[in-house]
Amino acid sequence: MQMTGEKGNKLARVIPEGSLSDKLESDPKLDSTSQKRIGDQLRAMYDELVQQPVPDRFRNLLDLLEEKDQERST
Amino acid sequence: MTQPEPDLRDALLAAVPSLRAFAISLSGQIDRADDLVQDTLLRALSNLHRFEPGTNLNAWLFTILRNLFHSEYRKRRREVEDPDGSYAGRLKVQPEQGSRLDFEDFRTALAKLPHDQREALLLVGASGFSYEEAASICGCAVGTIKSRVNRARFRLASVLNVNDVDDLGPDSMTRAALQSSV
Structure with missing residues (x-):
């Protein structure tokens, strides 16, 4: 907005360090504690999903495809 | 390999x-x-x-x-x-227990995010992809992914009351921080 360049310090407060040329500076920013809590919670939830046993259908599917492949190549 | x-x-x-x-x-x-x-x-x-x-x-x-x-x-x-995403409606919603987080609350909050934000957050924050990888997976610019992740976090925090500074004040913020770090 103020393009005169002289009172540059007025603009400085808006831009956190490392903020890139993206739209980032207009986005809301979380404090690091909140960000960590969200991150921890997300990973905990997700890890629970990743830990679930793989359903047999996937193993069977891949085995089946592998057999077919071997048949074809012999 | x-x-x-x-x-x-x-x-x-x-x-x-x-x-x-x-x-x-x-x-x-x-x-x-x-x-x-x-x-x-x-x-x-x-x-x-x-x-x-x-x-x-x-x-x-x-x-x-x-x-x-x-x-x-x-x-x-x-x-x-x-309009709300049928996703949200299917999820079990448990009564709020103050600002304590649990998976159900979290899943519900996650379900309420716009899908592009949810996807970006899952790729970067949970699946462990870099911003660059997530951008290539979603076919968009790195800056867009960063922005989506940032917005997703912010929305989650406000839905889950993690970031409700007005409500909590500095003391309970500290308490919340202590709780979460254990």
Whole structure:
């Protein structure tokens, strides 16, 4: 907005360090504690999903495809 | 690492747990997620010639899954108008217990995010992809991913009252921080 360049310090407060040329500076920013809590919670939830046993259908599917492949190549 | 058959089978099988986690988190339904993962594997196998050896197999698989999810999502959207995302309605909602977080609250909050934000957050914050990888998976600019992740976090924090500074004040913020760090 103020393009005169002289009172540059007025603009400085808006831009956190490392903020890139993206739209980032207009986005809301979380404090690091909140960000960590969200991150921890997300990973905990997700890890629970990743830990679930793989359903047999996937193993069977891949085995089946592998057999077919071997048949074809012999 | 990228030799033909048995290794590939193992690599694909090894990718299944994270593909499932992503699919479940995206769709909110285990059955649908498993169908998505299965379609992803089939499509990957029939397009193997397009995979560049030495590049990240997981990222490639996630790209396929994400594209399948989106084309299906668009189809369903036409069938059923669902402004809130049917996803949200299917999830169990438990009564709020102050600002304490648990998975149900978290899942519900996650379900309320716009899908592009949810997807970006899942890729970067949960699946462990870099911003660059997530951008290539979603076919958008790195800055867009950063912005989506940032917005997603912010929204989650406000839905979950993690960030409610006015409400909590500095003292309870400190307490909250102590709680969460244990």
